[in-house]
Amino acid sequence: MMPRALLLRLAAAAAVAAPLGAQITPGAPKPADAYVIRNATIVPVTGPRITGGSVVLSKGRIAAVGASVDTPPGATVIDGTGMFVYPGLIDSGTRLGLTEIGSVPGGDDLVEVGPFNPHDVALTAVNPHSEHIAVSRYNGITSVLTAPTGGIIAGTASLIDLSGWTGDQMAVKRQAALVVNYPRIGGGRGGRGGRFGGEALDPAIAVTELHEYFARAKAYSDVKTKLAAGQPGTQRTDLAMEAMVPFVRGELPVVFDAETAAQIRGALGLADEFKLKPVIRGAAEAWRLADTLAARKVPVVVGPTYREPDASSAYDEIYANPGVLVKAGVQIAFQTTGASDVRDLPFQVGITEGFGLAPDDALRAVTINAARIWGVGDQLGSIETGKVANLFVSTGDPMDPRSHVKYLFIRGEQVPLVDRQTKFYEEFRARPKPPKP
Amino acid sequence: MTQTLARRAGTVLTGIALGVTPLAAQQGAGAAPADGWNGAGALSIPVPPAAKLVAITHATILTASHGTITDGTIVIRDGKIAAVGSGVPVPAGAQVIDATGKFVTPGIIDAHSHSSLQGINEMSSSVTSQVRIEDAFREDGLTLYRQLAGGVTAANVLHGSANTIGGQNLTVKMRFGLPVDSMKYDKAPPGIKFALGENVRQTNNPPQPGRPLRYPHTRMGVEELLRDSFTRAREYQQEWKAYDKAKAAWKHGQPEPIPPARDVQLDPLVEVLEGTRLVHAHSYRADEILMLLHVAKDFGFRIASLQHVLEGYKVADEIAAANTGASTFADEWAYKLEAWDAIAFNPSLMAERGVRVTVNSDSDERARRLYQDAAKAMHYGNTSEEEALKMITLNAAWQLGIDKYTGSIDVGKDADIAIFTAHPFSPQARVDMTLVDGRVFFDRRTAPTLEAVLQSLRHTRAAMGGGAE
Structure with a gap:
């Protein structure tokens, strides 16, 4: 059903992580050991917003949150510039x-x-x-x-x-x-x-x-x-x-x-x-x-x-x-x-x-x-050190339909934002114009 | 021919009813709506008379046709937009609505509604073109007020989807509180509902025990019934053409031509063939959408809008080429098998391919928040802000054939306007005021809000010596 070219594109879009750890989501790439989301506005919910902040995700947990954090070696870096990090x-x-x-x-x-x-x-x-x-x-x-x-x-x-x-x-x-x-x-x-x-x-x-x-x-x-x-x-x-x-x-x-x-x-x-x-x-x-x-x-x-x-x-x-x-x-x-x-x-x-x-x-x-x-x-329920790393990176307030979720993590694993609907969308968006009758 | 048809249509109007006598008819058709009388009486909602001259000032105006105007003014004279822009002077004597910090949009037009009806489907046959939904419409349905509170100023009130060829539609303006004749939008061309797929096959409207299955029961049968109906309509049209010709050539002393037998079911279909009655067609799957476009092409008429059209994204080029509009949900899906391939990107993708798209409600509930549903087109597929706004305003007007008169904030159009407390696509949005033809039909300051109820409860309890729960 899905064109091969599209499958490859989806796979490429999803392939951010290094193949380490136990994969928990079908369709997800092998999880990286650690991620760091940099230079974003962090909305911890239980504390004040941190502008230009970073979050470190490691072994399924939030390992660090703050204006300046140590990046673990080998961590996958996500540039959060202009974006916001919210708890799931x-x-x-x-x-x-x-x-x-x-x-x-x-x-x-x-x-x-x-x-x-x-x-x-x-x-x-x-x-x-x-x-x-x-x-x-x-x-x-x-x-x-x-x-x-x-x-x-x-x-x-x-x-x-x-x-x-x-x-x-x-x-x-x-x-x-x-x-x-x-x-x-x-x-x-x-x-x-x-x-x-x-x-x-x-x-x-x-x-x-x-x-x-x-x-x-x-x-x-x-x-x-x-x-x-x-x-x-x-x-x-x-x-x-x-x-x-x-x-x-x-x-x-x-x-x-x-x-x-x-x-x-x-x-x-x-x-x-x-x-x-x-x-x-x-x-x-x-x-x-x-x-x-x-x-x-x-x-x-x-x-x-x-x-x-x-x-x-x-x-x-x-x-x-x-x-x-x-x-x-x-x-x-x-x-x-x-x-x-x-x-x-x-x-x-x-x-x-x-x-x-x-x-x-x-x-x-x-x-x-x-x-x-x-x-x-x-x-x-919040972005705090030690909590389970369920969070997402969005272009704005998630309650505002004009915002878009860009990255999502569950238990520290990046889950690609790909589903039945995005697949149909990409597939038919690429449909060639039919010949004039 | 057109005149003949109009005469015949006049007969049809009195011939068909669903057993409802509209209140206005009881009061005498055409009676001028008396100010002070309103169906909202039970709610004690005042609908003040329209001011002759109104100015909405200092507003952010989302025009839906020519971008956004900041610190703008709209001048309304006799219910029509007389001027729009920033720096437009406020005429002397105008009633001023200060919209500082507020957002003004064209009134929302719901391209698919079944609101305030006492019957939605005439189920007895799969062809019921003779049935008129206006005979089932009540002007005092509470939902109409609640939709005004969501910024809705007009709606395409449709027959249900049980029949391949359903009943005739009714385009209303939300002049809630006025008699029914005042709600009918007389500038709107007549329309009719078609339907395809599961509902027509009765897989989602199962026949009652003891009642035989109704034809058609497959998508092939649906096409056959359409072609059969329009073949009959075309022959009926030819009979009348031949008669009109013979009648025109007839001279006294010759045998007088006898008119063909009237067929009230085929009259509206002849209007479809002649392009004077708009077709709004309930559809889901791409195959049935193409089938209908083929049938329409073969008989030489246009489908004005495909309704629901959840797989429209699969055949968007074909829909655009047929100059057909698409009226869909923002994000409803998976409620039945034919809605399984529905995607929330449908409005965006169809618009991208050149289809004029609307986001409709098909529900009293969704009709109250269409401004948020339109914003979802920006969320799913990055539709631009103005295009998203068109999906609930100007495009709906186009699909209903009323875009010359309403649907955007342009000089000369009806002053159908919604005023929001914040950007209509933001979570902080709430409708402050809704104007139809320049008249304020909803005003939050006088509306029976929950806050007003709470205050009244507090007063009562305080007067009775406390006892708050």
Whole structure:
């Protein structure tokens, strides 16, 4: 399909690195031992911008950041003049790897049968060779939370880097969060919060069942604790309950997909009752509870922002919500809920800046905030020495569609910005003019 | 012939309806829109009357036709642009809109919309050229206001894509709040929707149980149905030509020629053959795009725009050679098999090859942020700023046959204008004001924003003694 000349061009464009180390991305050149990006504006997110700065990447980590750094011998040098270095962007809610073509059900692993599937772990079904992964990288996205969507408890979300020959190589956290579709009583707003994966459950009953399910899981976990402490007794293994244990013990976050203020209040109440670590996601009406969410330090993942508000809501509700939350002191991140459209993450964030979200807060939301919410704030989300080298070099603000990502690194490896779409583009751009009929 | 057709078309207009009586019709067709009455009443959004003379001053003006003017002035007289430039004097008595620090663009024109419709597809047949989308249009759809808040001033409201030959379109100006007759853009030539591919084959609109499959069910069948329809239309056209000739030659005392039977389905297709009705054709794959261009060529008509045209980049030269526009998404893809080869570089690559490209919404949601979707053409494929702006303004006007009247900021054109708080392609962009024919139909200062809702909630709670959540 692809002309040979084009393949050679692509290969040449990609061949920056020396053949050393373990290659983690299909299609990527063999990684160099080290890279240094020179003379760029570094945007560390957790610290002030460094103009004329450099970043050293070595053995998958950020080895040095600053105005002047030592270049390791043999490092591949990238001239960052006039460009900016940002930490890789993180999408806090996707279906990436779990669906390929919307109308083709054979490629879809999103909805399991039954209302409660905590032991369905996304990573099991993530197709590491999904075309959408490379397409997402094109705009600077290096990690995503991905999860199934059906039922009341949809499953367990996995946090993955967008690079790797296998799911295991992509995994940042196989078990990152439990995904709960908090039932919506009274109908109204669409979105994830209202879907039950084909289960015709009345939302009020669904709320009751959800409470009962957590109560069962709590009891299971308590028995497990007592047995471990040496109390006599037995417990039959229940894989679904086993999957619930870290969540009811408050060790890992529970994501509540909830849009209305009523859903959010309900989710917070459930989190109180079982001492969970809640994250509210979707959250179209979170602005109504901004002070509460800030006071309780409950993180909120907003989005997708590419959707309409309810008919009864302000015309700009979806776009203005993130800014209101940040002003109230809520820690926010963003989600696209996408697969094919994860690449829109920076633009979905950007559209809210005109409606009150400050650019620095926008960037923080999709980098360090997301990393912290998913428990990897010490590894990802900023450009700091010792962190995993997920970052990219861009001609400007990634939320601005007029900018272009030029280089992208995941775990210190340069990943070429080549995908199904760039291949078609190059190929047909080179199509000779057809003869006049 | 044209006159005869116009007479016949007049009959068609009263003959076909989708069961909707537009409010304006109830109030009496042609009634002057009374200022003060507006469908936005439920939102309490004031739409002040148009000022006779308006001046937008100190603006950065992106004209879409002749570059960018800094510290520019636009003078609007009776709803038309009377002067544009830097150093243009503000006429005495003008209502001044100070746009210091702001960016002004032509009003956005959405080349593919189904907004505010009470029915989108007449599914009973694969040829429904007799159906008119204006019979299903509501002038008070909330989405129209929300689109004004996104800078949209006009839209091509289309029939759906279920049929090979769908219904007649409606070009509207977003005069939200006025009766429906005032929203129809009377300068726009009539148009019609065609569709190819999966939707027509009903692979994405599956027939209901107990209902037989509808012809066509393959792309070959789609071509056959097009050729059959236009063969019938051509013969019908010939019958009328022969009749008109015979009627003109007829003298009293001779047997009077009998007119051919009216065919309301073929009337619009004859207009297509005569070039007076524009074809907007839903299409995805390169093969079906070429098929349609061949059919149109064989019957001697032009396709005004290919809609979606996601594989247009593969046959951009052929589209350009046919003088056909391309109206596509910024970056939608992979939602069905025929969207699998779609690329976000499509607008740029087609434009590079000389195609007049628009970025459309096809959605109430996307219509509110077309300014950002246009900017994506700069992101994917390095389209220039002005070319990207044309994709949501001047090129759309050209595709709809209204580029003489709107689509750019030029003297003599309708004052359809969007004013942004920042460069429309920057993340900080937000629409401040939208003018249609020089009248302010959206003004952020009086709009029911979330901030306004929050303030009102705070006041209420304070009055009730606190209790903030």
